[in-house]
Amino acid sequence: MRNQALVRAVRAAGMTYVAVAAAVGVDPKTVSRWVASTECVPRLRARSAVAEFLGVPTGELWPAAGGPMGGSRGEVVATFRCWNDLPSHLVVDLVAAASDRVDVVGHDERGLWSVRGLVEALARSAAGGVAVRVVLADPDGEAVAAASQLAGVDGEESRARARLAWLQVRPLAAVGVELLMHDSPVGMSVVRADDQLMISPLLPGAAAPVVRLQGEGPLAAAYLAACQATVRRATEYRPGQRAAVRRRALAAVQG
Numbered sequence: 001m002r003n004q005a006l007v008r009a010v011r012a013a014g015m016t017y018v019a020v021a022a023a024v025g026v027d028p029k030t031v032s033r034w035v036a037s038t039e040c041v042p043r044l045r046a047r048s049a050v051a052e053f054l055g056v057p058t059g060e061l062w063p064a065a066g067g068p069m070g071g072s073r074g075e076v077v078a079t080f081r082c083w084n085d086l087p088s089h090l091v092v093d094l095v096a097a098a099s100d101r102v103d104v105v106g107h108d109e110r111g112l113w114s115v116r117g118l119v120e121a122l123a124r125s126a127a128g129g130v131a132v133r134v135v136l137a138d139p140d141g142e143a144v145a146a147a148s149q150l151a152g153v154d155g156e157e158s159r160a161r162a163r164l165a166w167l168q169v170r171p172l173a174a175v176g177v178e179l180l181m182h183d184s185p186v187g188m189s190v191v192r193a194d195d196q197l198m199i200s201p202l203l204p205g206a207a208a209p210v211v212r213l214q215g216e217g218p219l220a221a222a223y224l225a226a227c228q229a230t231v232r233r234a235t236e237y238r239p240g241q242r243a244a245v246r247r248r249a250l251a252a253v254q255g
Contacts, residue, residue, distance in 0.1 A: 003038045006061050009054045010035075023053040026099055033097050038062075039090050040097040041077075043195045044215060075217040080210040083112050083200065090212075091191060091198060095121040098130050098193040105135040105227045106189030106200075113168050122169075126176045133178040135227075135234050139163045141183030147202055166237075173237070180234035190227050199223055 010020060017035065021028040024046055033040045034050075041062050042050070051058040080086050092115065095102055102125050104112075112118070126132040137144050139162035148158035173179050189208070191198040197213040197220055213220045 001038045003035050003040075003061070005063075006035055006050075009056045009061060013054045015054065020050060020053060024049045030097065030099060033093065037089065037093050039087070040093045041196065041214060042097065043099075046099075075213045075215050075219045077212040077214055079212070082208055083115065083210055086115070086198075086210060091115050092117045092121045094191070094193040094196045094198070095125055098125060098196075100130065100194050101192065102130055102132045102194075103135070103190065103192040103227060103231075104133070105192075105230055106137070106186055112189060112191070112200075113165055119168055119172065122177060123172055123175045126172065131178075132172070132176070133180065133231070134169050134172065135180040135182055135231055136165055136169065137162050137186070138181050138183045139166065143183045143185055146185055147187075170237070179237035180231065181237045182230050182234035184230045184233050186226070186230050188223070188226070190223055192224065192227070195220070197223060 010017065017031040018028045021031045024031075026042075026046065030042075034042055041047070047058045047062055051061060054061075091112070095118070102122065104122070106112075122132050122134070137147075139159045144158050144162050148154065169177075169179065187202045189200040189202075195214055195216060198210055199213060200208045200210045202208060213223070
């Protein structure tokens, strides 16, 4: 949905999107993305700068935003039953709006890689200078086996999905995306786009709900700390691993 509040504020101030971009220190295309969708919520510093420049409260421009500058909803912006219940554009828009960093951390990201346009959005962000990192599980590691048991999913099915996830993301290395492989008990999947987070905890025998957080509050800090611990234990995804993952994935599909 178009951010009509931002459109009206820019017009009322007699400004242009280019002028807003210059005042905040971002690319004009970034401002256009903020205007194009109310789901594209900039970081707290950018929201504050835009509001000050246009002379309106941040909560008026982005009423769904949490934190001290954006209303009273706190860190939790929205919840969804699973990845497939998210609006098709939401994750892609969050990735596209990021100006600093994008991280994807977890196992096979149940349902995440079925989001249309996600891989392409990660590639565009990396090509535009955003630091993009994808950290996925070793398909043959203990972490995938443990996660499959917790979720009540067949172990071979989990390994096959993890391999297919690697097949989808491996072309991203060519555009500068950092690919890391881990074998840690993460217990969740996380998509981070600057201060916007999508969190999907691993639950026993249940569909994985998705929670959208934003800001720098205690919930976000706890999840980011867990992600950083996983990153520290991860290793670079090497070309030899890619070939092995591809052979195993093809064998699983054909079998």
